[in-house]
Amino acid sequence: MADQELVHADHRGPAAVVTLDSPHNRNALSSALVEQLHATLAEVVADERTRVVVLTGTGPVFCSGADLKEQRAGAAPPSVGLPDVLTLIHDSPRPVVARVNGAARAGGLGLIAACDLAVGLAGATFGFSEVRIGVAPAIIAVPVLRRMDRRAARELFLTGEPFDGLRAREAGLLDRAVADEELDGTVDALVGQLSRGAPEALAITKQLLRDLPGPDLQEDLRRMAEVSAERFVSAEAREGIAALLDKRLPAWVPAAGAPTGGGAA
Structure with missing residues (x-):
């Protein structure tokens, strides 16, 4: 076996x-x-x-x-x-x-x-x-x-x-x-x-869902302010904001019509 x-x-x-x-x-x-x-x-x-x-x-x-x-x-x-x-x-x-x-x-x-x-x-x-x-x-x-x-x-x-x-x-x-x-x-x-979410952003969002709330409100706000600032200058954010303003899909979004997760055995 x-x-x-x-x-x-x-x-x-x-x-x-x-x-x-x-x-x-x-x-x-x-x-x-x-x-x-x-x-x-x-x-x-x-x-x-x-x-x-x-x-x-x-x-x-x-x-x-x-x-x-x-x-x-x-x-x-x-x-x-x-x-x-x-x-x-x-x-x-x-x-x-x-x-x-x-x-x-x-x-x-x-x-x-x-x-x-x-x-x-x-x-x-x-x-x-x-x-x-x-x-x-x-x-x-x-x-x-x-x-x-x-x-x-x-x-x-x-x-x-x-x-x-x-x-x-x-x-x-x-x-x-x-x-x-x-x-x-x-x-x-x-x-x-x-799949429409940016890969790094999804990973970080999963992490904050695990971490929050912490024992101290002010400490949570301090840490999340750092995370927010880092994300807004990230390559993913630059691409995502540009795509929104240009009225197009970000580069990480799969091509239309691609199969997804259904139909599993």
């Missing part, structure tokens, strides 16, 4: 679509899949062609969480673990969009929460099932509690009760909950919108 390709990436216009491709175990987070996911994400994030990363899965399940058969067999700890993957997604200078093609459980919800934006199916089911098998949603709580409404997370963590995509959106886990036939169009639209 370690030699099998469980994750693959396809470049589609400005998007690098990273697909969990382990349908035999519902895209469970086996050690092999986690290691391949980390390596694939690192590769596409470093690729200059990538403007947006789309994370999705094959089959009717996005990700079923930990590979319980592997856990039961007492497999040795992997060299790369889920915390490494969540950190890579969280810290990526490229926006990461979760295309949640179906159900998700446990660790799969951690992947969704680590992404910048998440689009899922309204009829899909989600669940923090850890307490029902005697464990705790410990690692995934780190990104989830940064994203979800805390009261909703308290109930869903403690009960382990499954919930649908509409509840996931209300709780903050998903940004959009859509019908099956709307999934690709919605992801395509988001990729197109994100």
Whole structure:
């Protein structure tokens, strides 16, 4: 299994679509899949062609969480673990969009929460099932509690009760909950919108979303004044302002008609 390709990436216009491709175990987070996911994400994030990363899965399940058969067999700890993957997604200078093609459980919800934006199916089911098998949603709580409404997370963590995509959106886990036939169009639209942002500006905006608010208002204002001043004299700002005044698109905007992130397997 370690030699099998469980994750693959396809470049589609400005998007690098990273697909969990382990349908035999519902895209469970086996050690092999986690290691391949980390390596694939690192590769596409470093690729200059990538403007947006789309994370999705094959089959009717996005990700079923930990590979319980592997856990039961007492497999040795992997060299790369889920915390490494969540950190890579969280810290990526490229926006990461979760295309949640179906159900998700446990660790799969951690992947969704680590992404910048998440689009899922309204009829899909989600669940923090850890307490029902005697464990705790410990690692995934780190990104989830940064994203979800805390009261909703308290109930869903403690009960382990499954919930649908509409509840996931209300709780903050998903940004959009859509019908099956709307999934690709919605992801395509988001990729197109994100691709209109300047790459460095997007990376810096992601950073300030992580950093703010800090403990001190005046310190936040001081630091952000420095960031603002630096950006206004940057090459990207010069190009963006010139394009606006000249009534043209900036150089970083992909050519019209380029495919985006939809239609993932």
